[in-house]
Amino acid sequence: MLLPFAHRNPQVQRASVSPPYWDAEYRELRVGQCVIKEYRVPSPNQEAILVAFQEEGWPHHIHDPLTPQRDVEPKCRLHDTIKRLNRLHKERLIRFHGNGTGEGVCWEYVEAAVLALPTDAEPNKLRFAA
Numbered sequence: 001m002l003l004p005f006a007h008r009n010p011q012v013q014r015a016s017v018s019p020p021y022w023d024a025e026y027r028e029l030r031v032g033q034c035v036i037k038e039y040r041v042p043s044p045n046q047e048a049i050l051v052a053f054q055e056e057g058w059p060h061h062i063h064d065p066l067t068p069q070r071d072v073e074p075k076c077r078l079h080d081t082i083k084r085l086n087r088l089h090k091e092r093l094i095r096f097h098g099n100g101t102g103e104g105v106c107w108e109y110v111e112a113a114v115l116a117l118p119t120d121a122e123p124n125k126l127r128f129a130a
Contacts, residue, residue: 017109019058020094022050031093031109038090045081049096049105061099061106075102 021030027039029050039047045066052065064078078098082105085096096107 020053020107022054024051024054031091034091034093036089036091036093037085043084045077046085049081049085053105053107058107060108061104063104078102078105 018032020036022028023030024047027047028035029037048065048067049062052062053059056062064074066074066077066081068074069077079102082096082098092110094107094109096105098104099106
């Protein structure tokens with residue numbers, strides 16, 4: 001899989017990194033076995049974005065999946081949700097950002113973190129008992 005910044009670093013091009021995985025049951029965002037973010041209380045807007053990425057197979061970009069709300073500017077709502085998606089990561093492996101129009105969300109790996117990941121990471125869906 002080519003990463004959004006892969007053209008700048010040949011090492012990253014060769015890295016075999018799994019896409020993120022949103023585990024809705026455990027409410028965890030993961031890359032491989034690494035938990036990036038856990039949700040202990042519902043976050044409907046953030047979870048809607050993560051569900052959309054998961055359902056679409058983690059493309060680089062998705063259109064705004066948030067349900068319109070009366071008296072709430074959609075672009076501001078999306079911007080605020082993206083800011084919150086990037087907060088409180090246990091591991092800084094990915095980041096989310098807007099697509100520049102206020103109508104979509106993009107994600108990318110944090111380059112330095114990806115280079116530190118093992119290239120033979122276990123599949124995202126596997127969970128190990130403690």
